[in-house]
Amino acid sequence: MQNANSKCGLSENKEGQFEDNIQTNAYVWYDKNWQHDDYVHTHERYQLTYVEEGYQYFHIEEKTYLVPQNHVIWIPTKKEHRISSESKTVNLIIALFKIVPQQDFYQNVHVFSAPNVLKEMILYAQKWDKLLTKNEEQAAFLNAILTSLPNFCQENNSLQIPVPADSRLIPVCDYINKNYQYAFEIEELANLAQMSVRSLQRIFKQKTNITLQKYLQLIRILKSIELLDSKEYTLSQIAHLVGYKSLSAFSTSYFAVIQEKPKLRK
Structure with a gap:
């Protein structure tokens, strides 16, 4: 034992x-x-x-x-x-x-x-x-x-979430992790990083190898997996809870990351 x-x-x-x-x-x-x-x-x-x-x-x-x-x-x-x-x-x-x-x-x-x-x-x-x-x-x-x-x-690199070492990007990632279900302007993120939009996009990609939009997508899909695991919501409810306007948009995004269609856990 x-x-x-x-x-x-x-x-x-x-x-x-x-x-x-x-x-x-x-x-x-x-x-x-x-x-x-x-x-x-x-x-x-x-x-x-x-x-x-x-x-x-x-x-x-x-x-x-x-x-x-x-x-x-x-x-x-x-x-x-x-x-x-x-x-x-x-x-x-x-x-x-x-x-x-x-x-x-x-x-x-x-x-x-x-x-x-x-x-x-x-x-x-x-x-x-x-x-x-x-x-x-x-x-x-x-x-x-x-x-x-x-x-x-058959490696799925989409299942890797970068954690940037650059301290300027930490508030940006924290904000996305807390507000992933909402639509927000990239200017808000640039203000958090205290840099221009262009600089933020360039430095974020440089430090993480993915774009801000891809990072948001990853966080949303990861959160959806947690909700699927809870067995408390329908697929449409989960799509809404993680920030997608329709089930079809959520399903397309989910498939792009996980390489299979979302389905409720039994």
Whole structure:
């Protein structure tokens, strides 16, 4: 059983730092009703997380990654990260690896929708939940998942929300995060940043690699995912709550970001 000073089988000797005493190269950890810590942590293992139910935010360096239901995130070794979620229920299937192939893919963060084959493989691997001793079938199967990941990955960069380091842009992002459901003039944002409209547009794109309009779209769609997860609203209500004038406009925007149509959670 997992004790108070352990996460996914790893021993937490001091806050946010984990010691790995597990001998097997790879193992699976299923967490139902995941209870996350609100501080940054790191570990030696490479981490593959599949969100079976709910959604999860991963805060890594200067980006926040949204991982919706039926998506996976790959996190390299020693990469500091923090997780958060407002979802009522978060079920995660986590695979942790000590050794990975020598390819650039495994040294970077990736978020993508799990194709059916990968999803079924991860669900099958759940039968070895918390098995920390050597098992030939488990080792071979998890290695098959690991080596196939680059082929399964169809990166969705729209699920990455930049967190600008430039202090002038923080009030702009905060304002959008609080007022995303309203229409506002870009001059308002320029005043918050204490710069001209043209300078704001140029510097925001330079620092985040996306435009202000794209940032607003991302925030609206992320908020809609939270509302979909709550199971309290219709699609039309959600469209209105996040600032769209029609369901069709919301659906088009949602598809552009998530690459699937919005649907109510069962």
